Every structure is written in structure tokens, then in C-alpha cells.
Amino acid sequence: MGNSKDDSKQRKAEREALREELLETQFELRSLEHGSVLVLISGNDFAGKAEVIHSFYEWLDNRYLNTRAFGMPKGVDKRMPRMWRYWRTLPPAGELGFYLGSWYHQPLMKLSRGQISINRFTAQMQDILHFERLLNDEGIILVKIWLHLTDDERGTRQRVDPSLLKQTVAMREWGDFSAADYEKVREGARLMTELTSTNESPWIRVPATDPHLRDQRIGQIVLEAMRQRINTPPVPRPVYGWQPAQRDYLAQLDYSQKLPKDEYQQQLLHWQNRLRDLMQHPRFARRSLMLVFEGSDAAGKGGAIRRITQCLDPRILRVHGTRAPSDEERRMPYLWRFWRRIPADGNVVVFDRSYYGRVLVERVEGFCAESEWQRAYGEINEFEQQLTENGTLLIKFWLAITEEEQLKRFKEREASPVKRYKLTEEDWRNRKRWPDYVEALNDMVEHTSTRSAPWHLIPAEDKRHARIQTLRILCEALEEALE
Numbered sequence: 313m314g315n316s317k318d319d320s321k322q323r324k325a326e327r328e329a330l331r332e333e334l335l336e337t338q339f340e341l342r343s344l345e346h347g348s349v350l351v352l353i354s355g356n357d358f359a360g361k362a363e364v365i366h367s368f369y370e371w372l373d374n375r376y377l378n379t380r381a382f383g384m385p386k387g388v389d390k391r392m393p394r395m396w397r398y399w400r401t402l403p404p405a406g407e408l409g410f411y412l413g414s415w416y417h418q419p420l421m422k423l424s425r426g427q428i429s430i431n432r433f434t435a436q437m438q439d440i441l442h443f444e445r446l447l448n449d450e451g452i453i454l455v456k457i458w459l460h461l462t463d464d465e466r467g468t469r470q471r472v473d474p475s476l477l478k479q480t481v482a483m484r485e486w487g488d489f490s491a492a493d494y495e496k497v498r499e500g501a502r503l504m505t506e507l508t509s510t511n512e513s514p515w516i517r518v519p520a521t522d523p524h525l526r527d528q529r530i531g532q533i534v535l536e537a538m539r540q541r542i543n544t545p546p547v548p549r550p551v552y553g554w555q556p557a558q559r560d561y562l563a564q565l566d567y568s569q570k571l572p573k574d575e576y577q578q579q580l581l582h583w584q585n586r587l588r589d590l591m592q593h594p595r596f597a598r599r600s601l602m603l604v605f606e607g608s609d610a611a612g613k614g615g616a617i618r619r620i621t622q623c624l625d626p627r628i629l630r631v632h633g634t635r636a637p638s639d640e641e642r643r644m645p646y647l648w649r650f651w652r653r654i655p656a657d658g659n660v661v662v663f664d665r666s667y668y669g670r671v672l673v674e675r676v677e678g679f680c681a682e683s684e685w686q687r688a689y690g691e692i693n694e695f696e697q698q699l700t701e702n703g704t705l706l707i708k709f710w711l712a713i714t715e716e717e718q719l720k721r722f723k724e725r726e727a728s729p730v731k732r733y734k735l736t737e738e739d740w741r742n743r744k745r746w747p748d749y750v751e752a753l754n755d756m757v758e759h760t761s762t763r764s765a766p767w768h769l770i771p772a773e774d775k776r777h778a779r780i781q782t783l784r785i786l787c788e789a790l791e792e793a794l795e
Contacts, residue, residue: 323524330531331371337538338372344406345643347451347546349537352414353530354501355459356494357486359520364459365410367527368534378403382413383485384421391657393702394418395443399651402452405643408538413485415440420504421486424496433500437507444513446691450645451546454513455537457530458501459520548683557758562712562750567773576776580619583783587623590790591660599793600655600704603662603786606672607711608749609739610721612775613664616711616782624660634665646670646688647695654699667692671756676748689759700764705793708765709782710753711772715746 341349353361365379380401389397395415403409419436422428428436444454486497505515516533520526571579590596603620605613621629632653641649647667655661671692675685700706713721722743725735742749761767768785772778 326528327524330528330535334368334371334531334535334538335373337535337542338376338408340542341408341538342376342406344541346405347453347541348403348405348407348409349453349455349534349541350403350409350411350447351455351457351530351534351537352411352416353457353459354414354416354485355457355520356461359459359461360523360526361412361459361485363523364527364530365412367531368408368410371531372408376407378407378409380409380411382411382417384418388656392654393698393704395698396651396654398443399645399648402447402644402648404640405451408534415443416504416508417485420497420500423500423503424486424493430503433503434507437504441508441510442694444508444510446647446694447645448512449546449549449687451541452645453537453541455533456508456513456515457533458505458515458517459526460517461520548681549687550683551686554686554689556751557754559754559758560750561754561757561769565712565769565771567712567714567717567771569771569777570774571776571780573776576780579780580783583780583787584619584623586787587620587783587790590787590794591624593790593794595794596790597658598703600657601660601790602655602699602704602706603660604666604668604706604708605662605664605711606666606668606709607772608713608718609742610718610725610734611711611713611772612778613711615775616709616772616779617662617664619779619783620786621662628659629662630655630660631662631664634663634667634669646684647691650695655704657703667695668756668760671760672749672752673742675752676742676745689756692760693762696760696762696765705789706765707786707789708761708767709785710757710767710769711778711782712769713772715743717773718743 353364355361369377378401382397385394385397398411398415401409419428419433419440423430423433447454486493509515518526518529518533603617605617607613617631621631630653637649650663650667653661653663670680670688671685674680696706722735722739725731757767757769768782770778770781770785
């Protein structure tokens, strides 16, 4: 009995010592303005996944812990892109997050049940690697832990603490799986580990037979991850092989196109009525629509957007005017605020300026590093691909005017009491960087105009012509999508 008491005292001392280190490091982590630590905990349902997290809630300041549990998607999660629910719940800078179940759970579950092929599973693992690389680039350290109760290498069963089997399992990832089912999970997990263990985010197998040793081991792993984030500022990953655009897309536009007022009124009525009819099509309830408007200052984006929104039911419409990120948004990965605003089925979202700010104003004004804006083209393409694969019709417009026309409109705004508020010092400053913005626009079109989400460059010297063009392109794209 004496030995048992000594062991208990030693374990308590070890636990308290680890708690002190974790608390102190958590306090330091909170001072970071960029980067966080996210812990993914997976494994056998009886290995104590939830109990591990309970230990951290005993040890640490709960206000700065973010825990999410993910089963198979239901409700709105099932109708949105697969990564949407994970993007929305990422921990902010300086905090510690825990995911029970994660982006690995759904493909692993489907593979174990024979619902997807090995090839499909492998492709999904590659998508996950791209996502995790993006998180790493944004300063998020990923800790991927697999709890196990058997020694898979020897194929022999370990002696399991009986108390584990008596505990209430807080989350059943696998449900009522038989021994044969669990063997399929283990086989899938081995393949998952081979495909997704990287130098930045390796899978770590932790024995769960002894709850104390399990928690101590994971506590040390998380402690090391927090210290790494504190002591090693994120280093921008270089982009190899990036090339600037070889074409001047704006120079190829015909800026002389005009539309007489009478003809404009007739066409406006025609296309707006057509848009109203299309929005009432029964198939649109299973689709969503996202419109992205970019362009030079004073190019007429607001007027074009209003001619579209006049036709839409405000209950299914959201218009987002994208400005500099808030303090909360600066503490999150760049695309986080845009993932939160994508449309659900049957809904429309309009961006008056958008996530393309990273490769436009942030690039030109030096608000991000060169490696960040060069890397953003691929990140944006992956973001848009996930939207379109999930049924979102994505249409992107660039409204283009000449430098001379912009100056004319600036002066008109300056002289107008009702339009003066639209003109700012920032507009005049941006105008001085006109060649830089043209270069950025050409690179943007070159690298992000894809088959599923092409750019539509519209000459907007004549506002009436530009408004009809945007309506026509929108209606024709909707017609094709709803066939």
C-alpha cells in the first residue's frame, strides 16, 4: 500500500508541475498577435479523447481555450463546402484550440464503411494537406494526436485500465463499431498517417492504456507546441516559379462602347425581369450565387450592384462591402472572414470588393509580404474551387475605366454635395499608384481566371453599358447553371 501511496503522490506532483508550465506558457501565448495552436485528437472511442480535454480545462485558463466536436455533417453543414465548418471555428491568434473529430473524421469514416474508394480517400487527403499547409503559413501550429489502446505493430492487445471502459464516452466518433469495424478504422488510420504526416504537422501516436501517462504525454506535446509558436515567429514560405502576367488585359478592352439612354431603359427592364424569373426557378433552391465586384475607384461598382439587387428578395440577399480587417479579423487567417460569408443554398452574396484585396491593395500598398500575396493566388483558387464544386455559381466582375475617366469622376464627386462623401484621401493616394494597380490586375486575371470562375472584364466608361453587361452575363450564367 505504501508503494501505491508513493506512486499517487508522485503522479500528483508530476501533474501539478506540468500544470504550472502549461499555465505560464498559455499566458505567454496570449500575447501573440499572429498564430495559434490547434490540437486534433482522434482515435479509439474508449481511449479517453474527451477526458484529455477535460484535463486541459482543469489545468488552464478556460477563457482562452476553444473546443469543437465534429461528427458527420448534418443540417446546414451538410449543404456547405466540406471545410466551411472548420474554417468558421479556427482559434484566434494567441489561443489554444481542440478539435474532437476533425477534417479527417468524415473521409476516414466513409473509407472504413466502404463508402469511398482508396483513390477518393487519397484525393481527399491531398486536399487536407493543402488546407493544413495554408494554416501553417498563417502561423497555426497543428498538433495531430491519435490515441490507441492496442499495439498495432505487434498485433497483441495491451492491458487496458478497467476504469476506461466504465467512463461515459463524451463523444462517439465511430458509434457502435465491432472489433472488425475498428480494424478497418485502424487500417484507414495507418494509410491516413502515411499520406498526411508532414514535417510541420506529423501524426503522433499516444498510448491511452494509462490515463495519467496519456494526459502527461499529451500535455508535454501541447506545451512544446505552444513554446514553438512563442519562440519561433512564422516565417513566410517562399513561392517558387511564380511569374508575372505576360498580357495587358485592360489595354485590350474597347472603352468606346456606349448605350443610348432609351435603349438602356429597354434593356434594363428586359434583363431585370429575366433575373427575377431565374431567381424563382425551383432549381435555384439547391444552388447558391456569389458575385464578386472589383474595379478601379469610381468605376461604378455600386451602381451596377444596385441594378442587380433591385431584382432580389432581400431575405436571401447579403451585400458585403469589404474594408480593412477589424482587430478580430486580423487575429485570424486571411480567408476566415470570407469563409464566414459564403452563401447557403438558395441564397445570394455580393462582395463589393473582396478577398482579392490581398493581391490588389495589400500587395500594392505593402500591407502584406511578397510571399503572402504570391501565395494567395493558389489559396484563392482552392477556395473558389471548393465553392463551385459544392454548387455555388461564382461570377467575378472587374469594372474598368481609363485613368482620364477616373480623374473626371473624382472631380465631379468633389463638386457634388451628395457624392463628396465617396471621395477620400485614400482614393487620391491610390490614383498615384495607377501603374502598380494595373500590374496587379493583370497578374490577378492571369492567375485566378479559371474555367469554373473566370473573370469578366467590363469597360465602364459608359455606366449604362457596364450595368447592362453585368446583368446580361449574370442572367446567361444562371440560365446555363439551372438547365
